[in-house]
Amino acid sequence: DQTSHLICNGGKTLTMDTLNPQVKAVEYAVRGPIVIKAGEIEKYLEEGGTKPFSEVIKANIGDAHAMGQQPITFLRQVVALCTFPELMDSPSFPEDAKWRARRILQGCGGHSLGSYSASPGVECIRKDIAAYIEQRDEGVPSDWENIYLTTGASDGIMTILRLLVSGKDSSRTGVMIPIPQYPLYSAAISEMDAVQVNYYLDEDNCWALDINELYRAYQAAKLHCQPKVICIINPGNPTGQVQSKKCIEEVLHFAYEENLFVMSDEVYQDNVYTPDCQFHSFKKVLYEMGPEYFNSVELASFHSTSKGYTGECGFRGGYMEVINMDPEVKAQLVKLLSVRLCPPLAGQAAMDVIVNPPQPDEHSYKQFHQEKSSVLGALADKAKLTEQILNAVPGIKCNPVQGAMYAFPRIFIPPKAVEEAKALGMQPDMFYCLRLLEETGICVVPGSGFGQKDGTYHFRMTILPSIEKLKVLLGKVRDFHISFLKEYSALE
Amino acid sequence: DQTSHLICNGGKTLTMDTLNPQVKAVEYAVRGPIVIKAGEIEKYLEEGGTKPFSEVIKANIGDAHAMGQQPITFLRQVVALCTFPELMDSPSFPEDAKWRARRILQGCGGHSLGSYSASPGVECIRKDIAAYIEQRDEGVPSDWENIYLTTGASDGIMTILRLLVSGKDSSRTGVMIPIPQYPLYSAAISEMDAVQVNYYLDEDNCWALDINELYRAYQAAKLHCQPKVICIINPGNPTGQVQSKKCIEEVLHFAYEENLFVMSDEVYQDNVYTPDCQFHSFKKVLYEMGPEYFNSVELASFHSTSKGYTGECGFRGGYMEVINMDPEVKAQLVKLLSVRLCPPLAGQAAMDVIVNPPQPDEHSYKQFHQEKSSVLGALADKAKLTEQILNAVPGIKCNPVQGAMYAFPRIFIPPKAVEEAKALGMQPDMFYCLRLLEETGICVVPGSGFGQKDGTYHFRMTILPSIEKLKVLLGKVRDFHISFLKEYSALE
Structure with a gap:
């Protein structure tokens, strides 16, 4: 019967005990516990729950389109043409996109993106x-x-x-x-x-x-x-x-x-x-x-x-x-x-x-370069803004964001907060980021997920939100950090 | 200097000796040596070389579109709409496809396939x-x-x-x-x-x-x-x-x-x-x-x-x-x-x-089901045809192709051919398939790449070519097999 079956073979085949231990050892902070928590809060808000904020801002991952960045038109035109070649007859697609799509399809088996x-x-x-x-x-x-x-x-x-x-x-x-x-x-x-x-x-x-x-x-x-x-x-x-x-x-x-x-x-x-x-x-x-x-x-x-x-x-x-x-x-x-x-x-x-982007003599050149410069220009502005606002907060120090899509500021965490985190069996910067999430809806990733010198604490945030949203986000980080410092320094 | 550098550290870091032995152990016949050979012959033909055939027919892999199968229109419409949402305004796309694309995009961050x-x-x-x-x-x-x-x-x-x-x-x-x-x-x-x-x-x-x-x-x-x-x-x-x-x-x-x-x-x-x-x-x-x-x-x-x-x-x-x-x-x-x-x-x-295919009350239903039935009907015909033609060849025995996309016929390889293969350090069915490729341009995969009972030999071929091409292919396999049997039985 079923009971003896379960007893004699111990239930499941794949358990935490039998799972490949190397899988168990894997950690991936960018989609780790804090992001799971952020998803839970999002669901809670959607279902009518209330929090001190109305939306979760996910600054945890370099996911530009999710943050509102628009796709480059020319890229999407080429991929759409490859996907549905009947569009080759459509006058609303430029010739330079069609030419590229045709060339890619000629390189595909049966001239299909499906091979x-x-x-x-x-x-x-x-x-x-x-x-x-x-x-x-x-x-x-x-x-x-x-x-x-x-x-x-x-x-x-x-x-x-x-x-x-x-x-x-x-x-x-x-x-x-x-x-x-x-x-x-x-x-x-x-x-x-x-x-x-x-x-x-x-x-x-x-x-x-x-x-x-x-x-x-x-x-x-x-x-x-x-x-x-x-x-x-x-x-x-x-x-x-x-x-x-x-x-x-x-x-x-x-x-x-x-x-x-x-x-x-x-x-x-x-x-x-x-x-x-x-x-x-x-x-x-x-x-x-x-x-x-x-x-x-x-x-x-x-x-x-x-x-x-x-x-x-x-x-x-x-x-x-x-x-x-x-x-x-x-x-x-x-x-x-x-x-x-x-x-x-x-x-x-x-x-x-x-x-193989549009060349100066091609129809799509101008729009492509406008879109490209607009994205890269905005990122440069946001890189600068992020550094400036964060460095104006006492207890935060942020290196210049010379490139990529992230700021990785060093944050001062008062000893009392470090103690409290440790008592909870938590990295101090995880404790900090969870508090930030709970209180402001901002989701960033603790520095411990990336590695850092012992005794230093950081978080990673993307600079991808729109400039308006980024200002709001950085303002909230500032206010949170100041009140966090107060709370744990007052305890000393 | 460079020479002493190369001597003292033995040249490359990553060599066949230092390569992960588990990678070395991997075998993947579907894209294995015979397919690499087929690619070489294709290039040779393209560059004007001559062979007893004018094209290589790749029946080695279940790659339907490469064999001329047409995509399902509705599927490609939905993916194209998701890729380039400006097409939502195009009257040439049906509403049922637009509805699905909109729904998928609503599930994507920033309503973009790029997130x-x-x-x-x-x-x-x-x-x-x-x-x-x-x-x-x-x-x-x-x-x-x-x-x-x-x-x-x-x-x-x-x-x-x-x-x-x-x-x-x-x-x-x-x-x-x-x-x-x-x-x-x-x-x-x-x-x-x-x-x-x-x-x-x-x-x-x-x-x-x-x-x-x-x-x-x-x-x-x-x-x-x-x-x-x-x-x-x-x-x-x-x-x-x-x-x-x-x-x-x-x-x-x-x-x-x-x-x-x-x-x-x-x-x-x-x-x-x-x-x-x-x-x-x-x-x-x-x-x-x-x-x-x-x-x-x-x-x-x-x-x-x-x-x-x-x-x-x-x-x-x-x-x-x-x-x-x-x-x-x-x-x-x-x-x-x-x-x-x-x-x-x-x-x-x-x-x-x-x-989530078109439903009977939707605009695209008829075309979708025509296309679907046409593909599946042709596959059923080709499954039957393949079994029949192969079973009419002396020394080939093919089980019914009840499903999937392949025939896996058993082939009789004369002892003399087995010996010759072994002398070349080759599996007998690899030897057979290489001869088939060299003489007919047909690329199939030796049974040894899939495993088979000792002493039995097979090959896998897809039933994906068009019915006309499949008939030519099977005719060539028949002729090759008969002459192969003759050649190696005459030697006995």
Whole structure:
């Protein structure tokens, strides 16, 4: 009978005890407990519940369209034409969009977005990406056979790590990541049971990467694992810094010397706001260091449709360029990709528009550039505004948001609040962010989800809300922080 | 200098020696060596080279649109409207498509397909899927919170296996799979370093699943691992059988008794051709077995936009329904999904159309059903034709193609050919398929890529080419097979 069945085999097959422990170890703060809580509050408000605020503002994730950013018209026209080719006859679609859509469809089996592409992506899109990279890097050669389309950048990053982290020896494979980091990295490392090797960015120096810290982290790690790869996020997430060329040279020299595989996460390459900063691709810098570097350092760099000025997260488009990979390993990479069949075709088409935008002599040029400048101009304004307002709050210190889409301010949390959090078994910045959410409806992510120096506290917020909403949000953060400080200082 | 650098660190970081051995172990025949060869021949022909044929026919993969199948108009209309909402004003789009697109966009952040959805998918799409399942299963309840959108079915299957296969104990976790199988399963098992537990389908009985064989495989496996999960593909891939209700009951009873997690791959649920066969979902059968089964057996079933009558592979859409999963484990599943952010939104929208097609009182109903019946009718004709022509060839025996999209005929390979293959270090059916490709341009996948009883040989071919092309293809296979038999029998 049922009872004896349940008793004799202990109920469920898959329980917290039998679950893959590496899954259990995964943490992903950007969609973690605070975001689940925010969703609950949203539902509660929808169902007529009352709170001291009327809406939840989700500043936890770089989801531009959800924050009201409008899609780039030309991109959507091309993807719609690819999706429903009968629109090729419609006079309301411009010829330059039709031309691109036709070209993409010619690269698809049966001229349909519904067929699988080759696992590394549609050939003409790979070629467009290579041409784009050559132009971006002022002539540094790019081979289209080194380009692999991906399902967002995360997919590419996971795939390269999967090659590098060695099955049964996983717990000996060191993966160097910046702290603070984007938690995809720590999640992937947990899932693969590799060793996370932290190098700390220098908060006092605008979150710059300090080469001495890299050496320190590497030497310390070598005592208990074999570091095989260094990950860099530039522009930084969550930290927003843009790396200098000199600093990139130092990292590449270090990787060359220590024989590390380099993964450069460059998804924010179009998001640089401060006039004195400039995006330098790792590949271009490597090229300029000379052939002994350019022909030997193994480098994978990642891009995405989700960020930049397009913010097309839902399309799950992206690519990676991989150079100096052993040809036999490349064949293994293609085999691994083929098990997942191919990245989504609509995302591939969206990626194509980004690397092959309207040219000055084309009909859509003007509108495209207006829309692009408008998005990037607004982001630059919001980056500046965020820094200014936050730095005017006592107990908050925010580095300049040079690039990317986030501010990562340091927050002072009074000792009494730290104690209270600890008594609740909670990170102090989680305690802070939960209070902020409960009292203001603002959802940001605690710094502990990204990593930070012991005893320091931060949160990550996106700069994506409209300027009006962002001002309201920052005002609420200020008021909350001041009253939080008062509350816990009064207790002392 | 460079030389000493290369000497002291041995050149590359990532080599065949340092590559994750589990990646090396992965095999994926559907896009394996024979398909790479086919691509080379295609390029050679394009560049003006000559062969005894003018085109390569790729019957290796279930890629309907690449084989000329036309998309379902309504599905593409809805996705195009979601992609470019300005089309809502266009009179050339029907209201029922606009209504669906509006509803989907209302479920998206910022009403844009470019925002991330919740990791399990857009809420209203999950609800539509649950409603569809209830209708399909004649009232068996489906809870939308048990529905998770996926990036194709492969993604869902990998995710559930990732939960079940336990990190360091992976080499103790047994995963039962049918032989022949779809090689995603063996590839996932290799990648996760789990134990593949084969149960053999009964070729002499139309590839039926024999419950005694299941017990045999399970008992044998228990001697060296702990079988935790049983995978079933129904309708079968590559074998095309449709499981009887009785057989499904037996499998579920077995899973109940032995406390196995059940994964039912039901992506071909709309592809049933033989009038005496019917698709029974595992969930419905479980329900009919009574509450002691329905409330305890852990079951994940998978569906996809890639198969059925839509064939939308490039959209990478799909879903899984997971029942009786421990609530804490479910939270872990959501966490794991959240690291990849979300499945592509266009694929989610495509999935929504499949589960929420035009109703009889709607404008698009007639055209939708014409298109659907036309695709499914042609597939049924081609299934029959393939079986008939193949069975008329001496030395080929093909079970009825009851469902799915493939024939998996058994081929007699003369001993002399087997010897020659072995001398070349090749599987005999690989040798056969390579000869077929070289001489006719037809690309099919050797049975060894799916698994088969020792000493038997097969190939998998899709029934997707147009009826005219399929006749040519089957004629060529016949002629090739006869001359192959002659060649190697003459040698004896």
